[in-house]
Amino acid sequence: MSTIAFIGLGIMGSPMAVHLAKAGHRVVGYNRSPERTAALVEAGGTAADSIAKAVAGADVVAVMVPDSPDVQAVLAGEDGVFEHAPAGALIIDFSSIRPDVTTALAAQAAERGFRLIDAPVSGGEAGAVNAALSIMVGGASEDFESARPILDVVGKTVVHVGPNGSGQTVKAANQLIVAGNIQLLAEAIIFLEAYGVDTAAAVEVLGGGLAGSAVLNQKAQKMLDRSFEPGFRIDLHHKDLGIVTSAAREAGVVTPLGAVVAQLMASARANGDGGLDHSGLLRGVERLSGRPSQ
Structure with missing residues (x-):
């Protein structure tokens, strides 16, 4: 020990x-x-x-x-x-x-x-x-x-x-993937709600197919419930996406979708959502869609 x-x-x-x-x-x-x-x-x-x-x-x-x-x-x-x-x-x-x-x-x-x-x-x-x-x-x-x-x-x-630094590089890639998944899940849920679909049933069937993911399993219910008690704050994910965009630029690598989700994360923070769980990106989709937060 x-x-x-x-x-x-x-x-x-x-x-x-x-x-x-x-x-x-x-x-x-x-x-x-x-x-x-x-x-x-x-x-x-x-x-x-x-x-x-x-x-x-x-x-x-x-x-x-x-x-x-x-x-x-x-x-x-x-x-x-x-x-x-x-x-x-x-x-x-x-x-x-x-x-x-x-x-x-x-x-x-x-x-x-x-x-x-x-x-x-x-x-x-x-x-x-x-x-x-x-x-x-x-x-x-x-x-x-x-x-x-x-x-x-x-x-x-x-x-x-x-070697040293590799763990942080892999973590930056992880945060890029997670942020993109959360944003697309948020967009899908707002899309489903707009059509009056049974969203709980929709999430269940989506989770059983290729759209299934750890992000869907852990974050979909938080979005459906509008419960954004932080497990990982938007503030921290904003910081991590700053690391991604800076490191990608240094390496000469283009991350177009990553750049967009980094801006959406920054927007969430600018709108006062920095202390929420990163599943709170859903609120940004609501704002952009002109739909009041529930």
């Missing part, structure tokens, strides 16, 4: 840290909002009031924070992980950030005597709660193998996809 510092106990990080504690690891959690450590403490973990205290004596440092600047601050900032973690510690960054930032941080980590892998996850809150996340890992193969016992506790599909 490892001693794990877990930094970032939000919607995703909290259940992941809880699973690790219940699996027998010694988990010390830190979050900027201290009340977010409660679930971990209840599961047998402990809370720290600073990154320095969380990482003291840690074999593994897990990070799950929202964006590239947050990861940079946690790892390389003043009083961050690089300053206080024991030499040789394995750093697992579960956050979804820019691939180039990950690559630069991995190089800094190596210079400081640490090992860093990027291990962004897919599956949303449900995947985190059910320990069924898909985890795409970038880094050295030996570091991936060292992390595997921890990754297997929180994930169902765990795959090493290449």
